[in-house]
Structure formats: structure tokens, C-alpha cells
Amino acid sequence: xxxxxxxxxxxxxxxxxxxxxxxxxxxxxxxxxxxxxxxxxxxxxxxxxxxxxxxxxxxxxxxxxxxxxxxxxxxxxxxxxxxxxxxxxxxxxxxxxxxxxxxxxxxxxxxxxxxxxxxxxxxxxxxxxxxxxxxxxxxxxxxxxxxxxxxxxxxxxxxxxxxx
Amino acid sequence: xxxxxxxxxxxxxxxxxxxxxxxxxxxxxxxxxxxxxxxxxxxxxxxxxxxxxxxxxxxxxxxxxxxxxxxxxxxxxxxxxxxxxxxxxxxxxxxxxxxxxxxxxxxxxxxxxxxxxxxxxxxxxxxxxxxxxxxxxxxxxxxxxxxxxxxxxxxxxxxxxxxxxxxxxxxxxxxxxxxxxxxxxxxxxxxxxxxxxxxxxxxxxxxxxxxxxxxxxxxxxxxxxxxxxxxxxxxxxxxxxxxxxxxxxxxxxxxxxxxxxxxxxxxxxxxxxxxxxxxxxxxxxxxxxxxxxxxxxxxxxxxxxxxxxxxxxxxxxxxxxxxxxxxxxxxxxxxxxxxxxxxxxxxxxxxxxxxxxxxxxxxxxxxxxxxxxxxxxxxx
Numbered sequence: 252x253x254x255x256x257x258x259x260x261x262x263x264x265x266x267x268x269x270x271x272x273x274x275x276x277x278x279x280x281x282x283x284x285x286x287x288x289x290x291x292x293x294x295x296x297x298x299x300x301x302x303x304x305x306x307x308x309x310x311x312x313x314x315x316x317x318x319x320x321x322x323x324x325x326x327x328x329x330x331x332x333x334x335x336x337x338x339x340x341x342x343x344x345x346x347x348x349x350x351x352x353x354x355x356x357x358x359x360x361x362x363x364x365x366x367x368x369x370x371x372x373x374x375x376x377x378x379x380x381x382x383x384x385x386x387x388x389x390x391x392x393x394x395x396x397x398x399x400x401x402x403x404x405x406x407x408x409x410x411x412x413x414x415x
Numbered sequence: 416x417x418x419x420x421x422x423x424x425x426x427x428x429x430x431x432x433x434x435x436x437x438x439x440x441x442x443x444x445x446x447x448x449x450x451x452x453x454x455x456x457x458x459x460x461x462x463x464x465x466x467x468x469x470x471x472x473x474x475x476x477x478x479x480x481x482x483x484x485x486x487x488x489x490x491x492x493x494x495x496x497x498x499x500x501x502x503x504x505x506x507x508x509x510x511x512x513x514x515x516x517x518x519x520x521x522x523x524x525x526x527x528x529x530x531x532x533x534x535x536x537x538x539x540x541x542x543x544x545x546x547x548x549x550x551x552x553x554x555x556x557x558x559x560x561x562x563x564x565x566x567x568x569x570x571x572x573x574x575x576x577x578x579x580x581x582x583x584x585x586x587x588x589x590x591x592x593x594x595x596x597x598x599x600x601x602x603x604x605x606x607x608x609x610x611x612x613x614x615x616x617x618x619x620x621x622x623x624x625x626x627x628x629x630x631x632x633x634x635x636x637x638x639x640x641x642x643x644x645x646x647x648x649x650x651x652x653x654x655x656x657x658x659x660x661x662x663x664x665x666x667x668x669x670x671x672x673x674x675x676x677x678x679x680x681x682x683x684x685x686x687x688x689x690x691x692x693x694x695x696x697x698x699x700x701x702x703x704x705x706x707x708x709x710x711x712x713x714x715x716x717x718x719x720x721x722x723x724x725x726x727x728x729x730x731x732x733x734x735x736x737x738x739x740x741x742x743x744x745x746x747x748x749x750x751x752x753x754x755x756x757x758x759x760x761x762x763x764x765x766x767x768x769x770x771x772x773x774x775x776x777x778x779x780x781x782x783x784x785x786x787x788x789x790x791x792x793x794x795x
Contacts, residue, residue, distance in 0.1 A: 264562065
């Protein structure tokens with residue numbers, strides 16, 4: 252990966268600006284404004300007028316997830332975080348909708364850790380979040396599970412557990 | 416007391432409407448004040464309470480300005496700030512001063528009109544850059560730094576004019592002393608300040624309010640005007656956690672500043688007669704002189720007159736600081752003139768900021784129509 256030059260700049264009264272030029276010569280600029288909104292501008296090479304989109308923080312995060320290339324479906328999303336300081340450690344966090352087939356079973360009994368290496372770190376049930384569910388936790392249909400692991404482990408989870 | 420309630424209620428309606436139409440609210444607050452006050456229906460008069468609220472509005476406006484002035488950041492961008500800033504200062508101060516002087520103002524009054532004439536509204540310029548999605552334009556940065564430079568000039572102006580008959584050197588030494596003291600306080604008390612600001616309860620907001628008021632009230636003992644005191648406090652606090660201070664001071668600023676604008680309108684008095692001729696000339700000059708400084712800045716910094724138009728479009732509006740100057744130092748006649756200038760320029764400015772892109776496109780289009788005939792000549 253070539254080192255792209257990302258410039259960040261503090262603009263008094265406005266907020267923070269991030270700007271970089273792509274290999275093809277297009278420019279992308281992002282502004283985190285003090286009003287709390289995020290504005291994204293793109294300027295095609297050779298053009299003079301940029302086009303802009305204004306986003307709420309939630310929308311911006313969603314866009315970020317899409318750009319990391321990890322969104323699969325609208326209600327199942329995943330984020331990959333790379334820690335360049337830790338030997339390029341990449342951790343993926345993925346949300347899964349629990350299917351009927353594993354409803355009623357516990358984390359322990361599904362042998363999630365042993366079979367896949369991935370860990371269930373949170374479950375969302377009826378708009379409430381259960382963080383760090385215990386091994387005896389029983390899944391229900393409609394639950395959304397948040398699973399963390401390396402991308403291979405997440406793929407394994409999808410193959411082994413979700414179709415169980 | 417009923418006066419304030421009525422005025423605030425009208426301003427609430429105006430805020431709703433202007434936000435919906437995305438035009439600046441300041442001119443309409445002043446107009447509402449004029450309509451409700453002495454010059455209009457006479458429903459609202461200023462009293463002790465409204466004057467206290469207005470004072471608070473001014474104090475918090477200046478405290479906010481101090482918070483945004485980060486000296487080290489300005490030093491890092493010196494060249495960007497200086498060129499445009501000096502053009503803007505010279506062109507507008509000179510045109511403002513001589514314009515006012517020719518119209519019959521005294522030298523002191525002309526200086527005050529010129530300062531109000533020079534200083535564009537930071538709030539309007541920045542809101543218009545964000546709302547009209549112009550942040551990425553190269554002119555946007557120029558406009559933003561221009562506003563910072565104007566704030567610095569305003570501080571120098573406030574210092575000079577409020578020194579009055581005092582020895583200027585003694586007076587400046589006093590201000591620097593206050594600033595050094597507040598800096599030391601912010602520096603050595605940084606951890607304590609941050610521990611207070613981090614709390615979730617009512618403490619941070621009480622602390623911010625009390626700190627600003629206490630500092631302002633000390634001005635009486637030191638002979639340094641409260642305007643200088645609160646700006647210095649803002650600059651000193653900006654070295655700790657300026658975002659937190661902004662967040663806690665914002666509610667006070669927002670409410671009191673509305674009262675400040677509306678009661679500025681209320682106290683405007685037309686009984687001495689209004690010189691519409693004079694007001695029209697000043698308003699026209701205010702628009703034209705920013706066009707000249709904008710074009711020069713565009714040519715000098717971006718090598719393009721079109722950039723100059725863009726800068727002009729976003730800096731026409733005069734606002735909060737012009738009114739502050741009028742309130743602090745203006746005679747009734749100066750006040751009325753500045754009020755009219757703020758109302759006219761801010762309304763026109765909101766349109767030029769919104770439509771500057773179409774304006775530039777129109778001019779480019781005209782230029783393109785002409786260009787084929789130009790190209791014919793070398794070919795012959």
C-alpha cells in the first residue's frame with residue numbers, strides 16, 4: 252500500500268478537516284464541524300466544483316463501515332480494525348442475527364470458542380444489550396450477536412455455528 | 416420585566432423562521448427590537464434587568480472569542496493570516512473612515528464607524544461556509560483566517576479606545592499583567608480545572624458562569640475594562656480544555672446575546688431624525704469596500720478575481736462585533752448608522768453567500784462567450 256498523504260487541519264471556529272488525494276488524482280475532504288455534523292466533499296480530478304454530503308455521526312459511522320469493505324447486509328454489519336502498532340493486528344467485529352436453528356442453545360453447548368476461536372462479546376435482545384454474556388447464556392430467535400475475532404475465525408463462525 | 420418576556424418570545428419565533436429559511440437571525444432580532452422599542456411601538460423599554468442581560472451577552476460573546484483565539488495556532492499560520500488580513504484591514508478601515516468623515520462624523524466617531532464597518536461577522540461567515548457546503552473551497556480557509564485576524568484587530572482596537580485618557584503603556588502593561596496572571600492560573604490549575612469540567616453534574620456550568628462573572632467584576636478594581644478581562648480569561652482558558660468551556664458557556668451566550676441584540680434595537684432612537692441619505696451611502700460603501708478587499712485578496716492569494724468574489728460573498732455580513740462596538744462606544748447617531756449597516760449587509764450577505772457559486776458561473780459564462788472573438792485575433 253502506498254503511503255497516501257492525509258492532511259489534517261484545525262480550522263478555528265469550524266472544526267477539523269481531513270483531506271487526501273487519491274492515486275487517480277481525485278480529492279476527498281472530510282470536515283468534523285463544531286455543530287456536530289460531518290461533511291464529506293469529493294472533487295473529481297480536473298473539476299472545480301466539489302460535491303458535498305452532510306451526515307450525522309451515525310450516518311458517518313455507517314459510511315465508514317461500508318468503506319472498510321465489511322458490510323454484508325444492512326442488518327448484519329462488520330468492522331475491521333487494524334492496529335498498525337501491534338504487528339498489523341486485524342480484529343473483526345461482526346454482528347449476526349441468530350437463526351431458528353440455534354435458538355434455545357447456550358454458548359457453552361455450541362462450543363463457539365473451541366470450534367471457531369471467535370468470542371461472543373455482546374447480544375442485543377429487544378433493544379437491550381447484554382455485554383459479555385456468560386457461557387450458560389441461552390440464545391433466542393431475534394437475538395443479534397456481536398462476535399469478535401480474526402477474519403478467519405469470523406468466517407468459521409459463520410460456517411460452523413450459523414448453519415448448525 | 417414583561418418587556419423582556421415579550422422580546423424573547425418574538426425572538427423565539429424569529430429564530431424558528433430564520434432557521435427554517437436558513438438566513439442569519441441577527442438582523443431580525445435588531446429589527447424586532449426597533450419595532451418593539453422606542454423607535455417603534457414602544458411596547459418594550461430597557462430597564463435594569465435587560466441591561467444586565469445585555470451586558471452578560473456581550474461578556475459571553477467576548478469570552479467565546481477569546482476561547483477561539485489560540486495564539487500558537489495563529490503563529491503557525493502567520494503568512495496565511497497576514498496577507499489577507501492586512502489587505503482587508505487597510506481597504507475597509509480607510510474606506511470606512513473617510514466615508515464616515517466625509518458624511519460629517521467627527522474623527523472619533525468616524526474611527527468607531529470604521530471599525531464596525533471593517534469587522535465582518537465571524538458567526539455569519541462560518542455558518543454560511545458550513546450551511547452552503549463551501550468548506551472545501553480553497554477560499555474557505557482564507558475566509559476563516561481572515562475572521563481570526565479581524566478578531567485580533569478588534570482586541571487591539573478595544574484596548575486602544577478603552578484606554579481613554581490613561582497612559583497607553585501603563586494600560587497595556589496592566590492588560591498584559593492580567594493576561595499573565597490568568598495564564599499562570601490556567602497553567603498551574605490545569606488539572607483542577609479539567610477535573611471540574613469533566614464532571615457530569617451542574618458544577619462545570621456553575622464554574623464557567625462564575626469564572627466569567629468574577630473576572631468581569633474585577634475590572635472595577637484594576638482599571639482594565641471588563642471586555643479586555645473576559646477576552647484574556649478566554650485566551651487563558653483556551654490552554655486547558657476550550658471545547659468543554661465552549662460547551663458550558665454556550666447556553667449563557669446564546670440566550671444573553673439574543674437579549675443583547677434585541678435591546679440594542681429597542682434603544683435605537685429615531686427622534687433626533689434619521690439621515691437616510693447617510694445610511695444609504697454607508698451601506699453601499701460597506702458592500703463595495705468588501706468587494707474591493709475581496710478582489711485584492713483573491714488576486715494576491717489565489718491569483719483569481721473569481722476567488723475574490725467568493726471571499727466577498729462570504730464576508731459582506733457585519734454582525735455581532737459591529738453591534739458590540741456600537742453599544743460600547745457609539746453615540747445614538749453612530750448606533751443607528753451601524754444598526755442599519757448590520758441589517759442591510761447581513762441580509763444581502765446571506766444571499767451573496769448562498770448564490771456566489773451561480774454568480775461566479777454566470778461571470779465565467781460571459782467570459783467564455785467573449786473568448787472566441789479573442790482567439791480569432793492571434794490566428795489572423
